[in-house]
Amino acid sequence: MDALTFGTPRLARHLMAPSSQNKDILEIQLDRVLEELDVSQEQFIDLCILCGCDFCGRIAGVGPTTALKLMKEHGTIEEVVKHLEKKASKTIPDPYPFKEARELFKSMDVLTGEQLPELKWGNVDEEQLVKFLVGEKSFSEDRIRKTIGKLKAAHGRSTQGRLESFFGPVTVKPATKRKEPPTKGTAKAVKKGKLGAVGKKPK
Template identity: 45%
Template sequence: MGIHNLAKLIADFAPSAMKEQEMKSYFGRKIAIDASMCIYQFLIAVRSDGAQLANEDGEVTSHLVGLFYRTIRMVDNGIKPAGTKLWVQGVIPKIFHITFLQIRVRRKPPDLNWRIVKRKERRQEAEKELEKAKEAGDTENVQKFERRLVRATPQHNEDCKKLLKLMGIPYVEAPGEAEAQCVALVNGDKVYGVGTEDMDALTFGTKVMLRHLTASEAKKLPVQEYSFNKVLEGLNLSHEEVCRNPLRVQSNMLDFIDLCILMGCDYCGTIRGIGPKRAIELIQKYKNIEAVLENIDQKKYPPPEGWLFKQARELFKHPDVTPAEDIELKWTDPDEEGVVDFMCKRFGFNEERIRNGCQKLKKGRKGSTQGRLDSFFTVVANKSSNKRKAEEMNGKKSKKAKGSFKKRK
């Protein structure tokens, strides 16, 4: 998912756009987390024997384990005073008539089914490979293809929402893509950045994107922070400050959107034979896909039949989101007894461990109430060097004059 090879392209052409940080560097920050991606990551976590985490009744609990402990870890590192982070859950854009966790095809032309068809093809291929691996007794590949067949269910979704509420964590149910809703909150100054593994958060125009924020602590992965403006600078694409209105996109970032579509996004196919390096060269030269199509040899580089790049562009330009000003983020004290009742009595978790986790959550909340130092200051634009030099020259001349000076008001 996301933009194919965008992280590698940035590493090659705009290395200064990404910096690695420790999680504690985000002390006091509010972060919007793409929950749809996280829930999937938690569900594919398996034990050493290859099975998913489950209780005695066989109910999968991987999503709850991941959500509970990763949330506590971030609170423990001081992320968001009086709260931890924002989890955003979303659905796939309505142009494809797909709802989050549930695909519903409703009488649309075959060419609009690109994303659905590709998912179905990948799933069918994974099922075939899984059967082969089982017959061959290949445990490693069995686990690999079982992960590819994992799907979140509406019940998993409801479980996570209930746990977040009990932990005092706000969440937003996005009308469209979760990443796009996160970006709307960033650009509306509700939160600092987007926490997601999907690189298309940059295509939606987020000012700051954070990867590996919800990774397992055992992996010891540093947080990767991407700056949107530095990405555009490094790729030599025209840019200005990201528009504060998440529903509008300045025309000078459309070249970046078209670059991402050329590289391969979730919404449509791409031109066979054009990789990341060729894509950036073409966009730098021609600025948009229409001009690219006019200037390439389409026999050598055939575009997909009925290519929906214009529709994909519109989805990135005008995503279906709730405006940031209409969203109130409210963090509350965790309900320890409610968490214990839900996690232990309902799902059979160890009560001592859950209570210890709740105590960590409470302690982290109290310890993170101190604001960041940079929140107490306002950035003021510097005067021009010429004006400053003129003032310095006037100051030198005034020293030569006799008389007293006036006290500054």
Template identity: 40%
Template sequence: MGILKLAEVIQEEAPEAVIKVSLQDYRGRIIAVDTSIAIHQFFNAMPEITNRHGENISVLQGLFYRTVTLLENGIKPVYVFDGRPPDLKQPLLAKRAAASKVSSGSLGAGEQQRHQDKTSPAIPCHPISTLLLTSAHTVAVPPASQRLKDADVCGAWNELDSCRSGQELPLSPQRAIEKDCERLLRCLGVPCIQAPSEAEATCAALVASGMAWCTATEDMDALPFGSTRLVRHLTASKQSVVEEYSLPVILEKLKLTQEQFVDLCILLGCDYIGKIRGLGPKKALKLLQTHQSIDGILKHISPQKHPVPDDWRYEEARMLFLRPSVADVSRVQLEWAEPDEEKLVQFLSHQKRMKEVRVRGRMNKMRMAQSKKRKGEQQQQAPKKRQSAMGEFFPVKKIASQGKAFKPRSIDGRQKVAAAKCRSHLPQPPGSTLSVPGE
């Protein structure tokens, strides 16, 4: 869900904070991508694509084309996967799980299925595996004392899979899809990060540390998590124009600190707690600008007119935004490698039954585009040749016998007489006198 109506508030109160940016303008930039939102988009925005084994490969196909488009444009994506959601989020997830019971047999429910998986009974292992387990894939579950406190880059999944103590349990459908996505990204040479909790929070930490330029997600809660730049509407189209939100400009135009902005997001409605009834976006912003915090607002509003939800744990929600659980960025090493086309074809075409000609064709198109851009950049960076001067083509030579440059001779007497005769035949204006050169 993100933050209710936050985008509308920004468009109305701080339109300068949102700019339209062409995808090509991010060339050379590192973008932290919220993988769970991308998966949700592919489930809902793309038609269901089923292979001969009955598997829905819409997510893999969408992720393949989008990632290749980013690489083709010189953009370096890093995909961040969700971990265990905060306990304060469980009531909301339970409601979503109940609402998705009608379509519980289909992964097309997208985010509802993802959250339903995460609300399953906890298993004493790494947070990644606290999911509903219904797939043929298996993973070893370590004892509770061996839980990982922080997720590592790419290696978290491998560490979990390599555990051989405890009970062997199958992975959930959602987890199986995430593992397939990770394998696809490895074939493309793109790094992945496993977040201990909310992926947007770890994306924001990467941006804050300078390791990434922006966060790419549709959820506006990347902003209260502290991402200084948020990119929305990222697609696989080369002509894609995205919306970029600037957090510093938002805070400046709304005249709020980061802490006050987090309070505004809580008042608007977030994933962690309910909202105060009767407080619309404009009124919530005005009250916050006047009373500085939720604590001050609660002292000045009528409990009858604006009833506060029972057990409204806004202070805990505030800390989840200001002090979220994120991956240790000091341990993160982002490295991109050249795509391994043969492994990619083996996985997508031979195993997942995507058409090989399409996979190889798209990879070849990407290589050609990258080569063309590199040549263009090399030509621009090459030093320009100096234009030759005219004297370099027609140099002045000295006569060897005289030792000096050639000079024209002066006019002698015979030449003067000949010139006078020629000019005497020409009509002369009245009062003019005939002059001979040299006289």
């Protein structure tokens, strides 16, 4: 969902959900979200930070409904924090780097296709990956190591299948010839031996 906070115009959810879950694909349009919530993109970013994000702690007791109400009343997260600091029932996390989090959402570190080096699949350098994601990007080390384990297990398996493989094989049953009901009196005639099996008089 944080793709919307980064500014993606459309978000598709449940695209690859298992068929057993019977979930419809949900398309979310950012402009409609902002219109329905009656906030700007900048306020939407502040709203998402208030609800909790990967870059910043969460204020206890402030969920989506309260966060939206506070954002509409005070306009920015700075003013919301000032308001909440006056309430003894609300404790602001320390540290609470909402400004840095906001800047990450507004000015994400992105490389264009031309800037990317040639990518080759090789063995996972576990310690370097942990150093980068945990040390520099503040991810959970336990979560990263579990994901690395999955990558190692997947290495060497078959390549990605074709799109139709997700939907299973299509089987077509052969058409069966519909039996015509016997005409009146035919069944009795066959039983008495007056008619053959194909409905004709035996010679």
